[in-house]
Amino acid sequence: MGAVSAIFLILITILVPPIGVFMVAGCGADLLINILLTILGYLPGHIHAFYIEYIYYDRREQAREGRFQAQRAPGVYSERVQSGGQGYGTIVQPAGY
Template identity: 75%
Template sequence: MISAILLILITIFVPPVGVFLVAGCGMDLFINILLTLLGYFPGHIHAFYIEYVYYKRRDEARAGIYDSRRAPGVYSENVQRGGGGYGTM
């Protein structure tokens, strides 16, 4: 809970850092940097969407629900799996 609140606070001020903490260095981070440079608001929308998908998938995995469909617009496997490692969860 505390980590989610800290992540939200970080994302409010610097959206790419929030995406980096969840998705790592990859296409999602690159897209977020571009969106933030185009305007602060689009960067926020993208960052909070990435974080929403991450926490939703993580909570579903903990409840034993595994969604095999990919979330649209999310390129990070870490976010797609909700932080689960490679292989079975």
């Protein structure tokens, strides 16, 4: 995703938080949680959606830099978000192990 896609994602998330979560995490537990939070109140849905997107982009940047985050982000159930969209959580072990 480029800068234009990220801005588009942010605008969608401002209008309808579950669609933003769906675009980053896919259909799963994170989407269901966000739908329920949005029904309970518009603000909790936004907070959760932007948290999911922040984790996704942060992990994606770390993967680009060659860093690996061993700890799972709390409250995030999507492997796609946990890995920053890099291989759905699969990691190639370095040679010699």
